[in-house]
Amino acid sequence: MQTTTLDTTRLALAERSVPRYTSYPTAPHFHPGVDGATLGQWLAALDPAASLSLYLHVPYCAAMCAYCGCHTKVTRQQAPLDAYAESLVAEIALLARATPARRVTHLHWGGGTPSLLGETNLARVMEALARHFDLSGLAEHAMELDPRSLTRSLAVALAGLGVNRASLGVQDFNPAVQRAIGRIQPFEVVEAGVGHLRGNGIAALNFDLIHGLPHQGLEGLARSIRLSHSLQPDRIALFGYAHVPWMKKHQRLIEESALPGVAERLDQARMAREMLALLGYEAVGLDHFTRPEDPLAQAARNGTLRRNFQGYTTDSADALLGLGASSIGRLPQGHVQNLAETGAWRRAVAEGRLPVARGLALSEDDKRRGTVIERLMCDFTVAPPADLLEAARPALRPLEEAGILRLEAxxxxxxxxxxxFLRLAAAAFDAHLSHAGRHSVAV
Structure with missing residues (x-):
């Protein structure tokens, strides 16, 4: 079939490099002028009644997957994990001393593989959180899990700690794809993990899938979606693989010639969206699909969906505080990111310093643009302030001509x-984009 001019235009647009907009301004614009002292001032200014969301990052895995874009490293020894948990406990105390705010509504563990800390260390960290913060109103306690290490014993321990939502890294069920990305994970392994969680009362389950992986075709992706659906997760996040080997050197293990091209990625995204709709899932934002009764779907329908560093969420806390190496926080005044190197992070905590490496104080213009970008990323429509819309029109017109959006007064x-192509529309409002580094492709 001959490619039309419109198709050619869209293919060119899909190959553009743009951020994922889990924040605005995005992380490449953070700078060391925002440090631990700055964070201390911002924390002290929080209202004692402010609601908090806590994110704990554990940058360790048992093995490195070739596709991974997370900040993590491999360890097979317990000593580094014990030391890391000890520093997390100390950082919790540091944060608590710095702010009068105590009320936590959301708690999320990410990584890496947080459960690699082990049941004893997880309990130590939770005890510290409960000692220093008020967890009585916790609406969601979520953890990212690797199905390959999800045992019945671990599920029992997580339930005992109050975890009520689990996110499983499924990625793809096809053996050829799994070999290419270095993650051998048969369907039966995931099925068993789901059984362990549900058997212990952890019923809210998210699956992460990825399209655009090496050797991944439409038929294989459809099979992965069908198998995922057979396990009845509440939410499916379908991310486009971000191939950024200049940032993540282990991605060089992936043979680039085996990656689907931009036209194939577009076909995969379209097919997956249509298939998930037929299976009864509602599309939420750019890449999430949920059951209609899920709180995320309800938030999307009533205009209260939010987007933060963990992606789409119902979390509306006044401040998001990050703990652990490389974690990112958001406060009313701006963004902060912890030291990424584990040793440097631990030393700062041991010295009693908030371990901030960099951040960004938000200007009024940043806040206005950030609101426009977040609403567009969540609602697919936005009525920006008139001056921002007029300034963005030159960048939006090619998208309008390609049938990607409707531009009104x-x-x-x-x-x-x-x-x-949602991220391309969001980029039209990004005043910092011309100074950014390299990003993944738009679709």
């Missing part, structure tokens, strides 16, 4: 077929 709206 005071509002822009993504078309149904244009939704995979």
């Amino acid at each position: 005071t509002r822009l709206t993504m078309t149904e077929e244009g939704r995979p």
